[in-house]
Amino acid sequence: MxxxxxxxxxxxxxxxxxxxxxxxxxxxxxxxxxxxxxxxxxxxxxxxxxxNNAAILFQKGKTYTIGVILPELSEHFFSIAISAIEDEAIKKNYTVIFAQSHDNYEQEVKLVEKMKNQRVDGLLVSISKGTSKFDHFEKLNSFNIPVVFFDRIPPFKNVHYVACSLESATIKAVNYLLKKGHRSIGMINGPSTLYASEERKDGYMQAITFNRLKFDPSLVVNCDLTEEGTIDAANQFLNHKRKPTAIVAFNDYVALFLIKYFKKLNVINDFDIVSYANLPIISYLDNSPVASVEQYPYLQGQKAANILLDLIHSPNSENQAYYNTIVESDLIVNEVKE
Amino acid sequence: MxxxxxxxxxxxxxxxxxxxxxxxxxxxxxxxxxxxxxxxxxxxxxxxxxxNNAAILFQKGKTYTIGVILPELSEHFFSIAISAIEDEAIKKNYTVIFAQSHDNYEQEVKLVEKMKNQRVDGLLVSISKGTSKFDHFEKLNSFNIPVVFFDRIPPFKNVHYVACSLESATIKAVNYLLKKGHRSIGMINGPSTLYASEERKDGYMQAITFNRLKFDPSLVVNCDLTEEGTIDAANQFLNHKRKPTAIVAFNDYVALFLIKYFKKLNVINDFDIVSYANLPIISYLDNSPVASVEQYPYLQGQKAANILLDLIHSPNSENQAYYNTIVESDLIVNEVKE
DNA sequence: AAAAACAGCGCAAACGTTTGATTAATTTTG
DNA sequence: CAAAATTAATCAAACGTTTGCGCTGTTTTT
Structure with missing residues (x-):
């Protein structure tokens, strides 16, 4: 037929x-x-x-395709971000191909390779947790494939990136808690290897010292972000000599574990919790965080995509400046708990 | 350089x-x-x-790419499903390109066209809500591009598809409620135009009649799935002469609205709610549904992808049978509420 | 010693489209 | 009316890779 x-x-x-x-x-x-x-x-x-697109692409040496590499598509943040990326791409008649690193460095390296072989016109990357070397991206230069990092970005400035300032967001969060009268604020931070952990800690310290309070390092505990880890951290706070009355949780998942545990211990009302937004419905919880740091995944995806498309279209001047875009994150205060 | x-x-x-x-x-x-x-x-x-992949693809007339068209990537169900699809695809060295129809029929038509021009080797589609005509898929035949529908499938059998049997799932759900002693069970159904609504209703009726109870049509109300619509439906139940003691909600979003409303009215404890799983953390709610119909998005995505890859690799025999795969959905009973 | 087999490589076409250079025919211009 | 300009179309190369076939020279078989 x-x-x-x-x-x-x-x-x-x-x-x-x-x-x-x-x-x-x-x-x-x-x-x-x-x-x-x-x-x-x-x-x-x-x-x-x-x-026949294949023929045209081949002929033109352009694929009108942008690649997206991210850790986990099933994470709400990323699903929103990539949704935005696709929305932007299709406006400019680009197609999106994507792949998940599953937070695995080796996989990420492979995928970058694969994307390069696919000759994507550009690449958007949110790096995996395990990534600390970045030379796998350098090859892309010689193929003239621009890269824009988003959200999970490398710890240096000479790349294009879009990210949230978790530092300033954390300052806002801690300030909010201080203004509410809290004087001992705990923080459940992520693994110390994560750049995001550093930012949170820096923000915490800045807010504390700016308000002329003394920074107590024992109130910032690292956590592997699992439920057990969260419980460990929670216990440290419960047994703390200056038991905190508020806690900044690394993210909504941690907040969820925390709330669950505190409810079990029936101490949930002793704490105000602030978290970073990952889960859309967390505000529906009975004892939801009093405030949440919104990281605007859609906006981040949108900006990253547009920057990439810009780079693709601009004649590649060598002396091009790097896009270092910071999306201001906001503290969303939940309605007063009844 | x-x-x-x-x-x-x-x-x-x-x-x-x-x-x-x-x-x-x-x-x-x-x-x-x-x-x-x-x-x-x-x-x-x-x-x-x-x-140079472009050259190879062109030369071979194969792209080693599968396309995915779905309504909304930001919906949890789809993000899991596409995550599975990518996982399967990459195992077989295929790349995934995707696009969102945003539940818009015209957009879907355009995207099918675009995917065809991209000469994807195969296409996975979850159709948009507005889609009632299906001729835009027929063109794909002449380009020898197999299509596998998943989850949101057309209402006929002569296509390949993977879907959940919402009917049998609903039977399980209603049976569960009946076994718990409920004798008046309400159902908040979706718009009557949706096939999914039909299935739910059928399942409901079957369970009711199988248990030798009388089917009361006024206990199944259609709803536009918005918060207002849900409240309207809830009110109908509250004012019903045989006020239901359990409610089957169309999905978790509806369940969420319902719970919110019932809590506001302080009648939440008068109802057992059963829902269909969309939101991963709904079970963390204080008054979460007593049970949830799990639709296994990962499994569905996985199966759909594998079927598609099969079709791509099998020499296209004209007399090929259609894959009509049903993923059994299960009723997940939440732990007893404390 | 002639025939057959084989190893190792080159030739050229093919995939479908685009595009700069060229030609041929027509029209305009001085 | 010859020269210049315009219009309408063709030619051929190019993009990078693959692959069937053919060629040469060596080795094996009969």
């Missing part, structure tokens, strides 16, 4: 003209007369001609 | 052999001698040769 798809060549053969004329006719090139042009278009339509 | 990428031709030129030999050498073709082969491979490595 399915015969070979119609090609330009075939149209040319039937019309007894050259393939180049057909191509030009279909593209409204001025050097093709109106009558021929119409004949071409009509026949193309009636033969159900569809341009 | 970035020179043109190395090509086979160049390697051939440098080594003073033909491009075909280089190609064969790189592919370990037996007709190339060991010494030449090694020379080729060494030079290729030292010149950082990377095969």
């Amino acid at each position: 399915q015969s070979k798809p119609t090609t330009i060549k075939e149209i040319a053969r039937i019309l007894n003209i050259s393939p180049s004329s057909v191509s030009r006719g279909l593209h409204d090139h001025p050097s093709i007369g109106a009558v021929t042009r119409e004949k071409i278009k009509q026949l193309a339509k009636s033969l159900n001609y569809e341009p | 970035q020179s043109k990428p190395t090509t086979i031709k160049e390697i051939a030129r440098i080594l003073n052999i033909s491009p075909s030999s280089v190609s064969r050498g790189l592919h370990d073709h037996p007709s190339i001698g060991a010494v030449t082969r090694e020379k080729i491979k060494q030079l290729a490595k030292s010149l950082n040769y990377e095969p």
Whole structure:
């Protein structure tokens, strides 16, 4: 049933003209007369001609495709971000291909390789937790494939990136708690290897010292972000000599474990919790965090995509400055608990 | 800085052999001698040769790419499903490109067209809410691009699909409630135009009649799935002459609205709620549904992807049977509420 | 010693499209 | 009316890779 798809060549053969004329006719090139042009278009339509993208891409050396590499698509943050990326890409007639590193460095390296072989026109990357070397991205330069990092970015400035300032967000969060009267504030931070942990800690310290309070390092505990780890951290706070009355949780998952544990111990009302937004419905919880740091995944994805498309379209000047875009994150205060 | 990428031709030129030999050498073709082969491979490595995928794809007429069209990537169900799809695809060395229809029929038509022009090797589709015509998929036949529908499938059998049996799931759900002693069970169903609504209703009716109870149509109300719609539906139940003691909610979002409303009215404890799983953390709610219909998005994605890859690899026999795969959904009973 | 087999490689076409250069025919210009 | 300009189309190369076939020279078989 399915015969070979119609090609330009075939149209040319039937019309007894050259393939180049057909191509030009279909593209409204001025050097093709109106009558021929119409004949071409009509026949193309009636033969159900569809341009062979593979051929065009090959010919042009452009794929009109951007690659996205991220850790886990099933994480809400990333699913929103990539949703935004696709929305932007399609506006400019680009296609999105993606792959998940599953927070595995080796996999990430492979995927970068694969994306390069696919000759994507550009790459968006949110790096995996395990990534501390970045030379796998350097090859892309020689292939002239621009890279924009988003959210999970490398710890240096000479790359393009879009990210949230977790530091300033954390300052806002801690300030909010201080303003509410809390004087001992705990923080459940992530693994110390994570840049995001550093930012949170820095923000915490800044807010504390700015308010002329003394920074107590024992109130910032690292955590592996599992439920057990969270419980460990919680216990440290419960047994702390200056038991905190508020806790900044690394993210909503941690907050969730924390709330669950505190409810079990029936001490949930002794704490105000602030978290970083990952889960859309956490505010529906009965004892939801009093405030949440919104990281605007859609906006981040959008900006990253647009920067990448810019880079793709701009003639690659070597002396190009790097886009270092910070999306201000906001502290969203939940309605007063009844 | 970035020179043109190395090509086979160049390697051939440098080594003073033909491009075909280089190609064969790189592919370990037996007709190339060991010494030449090694020379080729060494030079290729030292010149950082990377095969130009665009050229290969074009040459082979295969893209090793599968397309995914779905309504909303930001919906948890779909993000899990596509995550599974990517996991399966990459195992077989396929790449995934995707696009969102945003539940818009026209957009879906465009995307199918685009995917076809991209010459994807196969297509996975979860149709948009607004889709009632399906001829936009027929063109794909003539391009020999197999399609597998998943989750949101067309209402006929002569296509490949993977879906959950919402009907049997609903039977399980209602049976569970009946077993718990409920005798008046309400159902907040979706718009009557949705196939999914039909299935739920059918399941409801079957369970009721199988248990020799009388089916009361007024206990199944249609709803536009918004918060207002949910409240309207809830009110109908609250004012019902046989006020239900349990409610089957169309999905977790509806359940969420319902719980919120019932809590506000302080009648939450008068109801057992059962829902269909969309939101991963709904079980963390204080008054979470007593049970949830799990639709296994990962499994669905996985199966759909594998079927598609099968179809891609199988020589397309015209008389091929259609894959109509049903993923049994299970009723997940939450732990007893404290 | 002639015939057959084989190893190792090159030739050239092919995939479908685009595009700069060229040609031929027509029209405009001085 | 010859020269210049315009119009409409063609030619051919190019993009990078793969692959069937053919060629040469060596080795094995009869």
